[in-house]
Amino acid sequence: MMTPLHKQLLNDYQRNFPLSPTPYQDIATELGVSEIEVINALTELNETDVITRIGPVIPPNRIGVSTLAAMAVPEAQLHDIAQIVSAYPEVNHNYEREHRFNLWFVIIASGAGHLQQVIARIEQQTGYSVMSLPLVDDYFIDLSFRMDLHDC
Structure with a gap:
């Protein structure tokens, strides 16, 4: 079941994912939840194939x-x-x-x-x-x- 936290993560972090040593903590602080809640919610989204990865989209042939x-x-x-x-x-x-x-x-x-x-x-x-x-x-x-x- 899609929770409000799942939807917030999907809406707010398809773009503007924090570029920091602690991105999940940064997201948690912005959303008013714990870092473990963010990690657990992202894990659930991955395990149910709603998302397949978290990472940058690099234009082809820009790196290699x-x-x-x-x-x-x-x-x-x-x-x-x-x-x-x-x-x-x-x-x-x-x-x-x-x-x-x-x-x-x-x-x-x-x-x-x-x-x-x-x-x-x-x-x-x-x-x-x-x-x-x-x-x-x-x-x-x-x-x-x-x-x-x-x-x-």
Whole structure:
């Protein structure tokens, strides 16, 4: 169940997340709750897949290099292969698509050589080819969602 604290966290901190050594304490102070309440609420949002991560959104290729990647994986192996891919720290998310190329993910690396090494390791570990689709043109879409606080 979505609580008022959950909605406040979602509304107020999709942007303007505190950049400090103690961001959760800063949020708690602003909202008049304890730091552990903030951490617990964010954990609940993560465990129920309302949020998937807390972290910065860095434009592609501003720090290192990145590529959108896709793999054609048999349905029976998709979950296991996705777990292998997700274990790489250079992979920031992956998702399933209804297509022959059914596993899509983004790889971010320190440089072009490192990116190619990650792709080669994924291919070697999984036994499947990785199709790399590097960024050609950058179209920035700024997306956030406002929660209706009257439903709590």
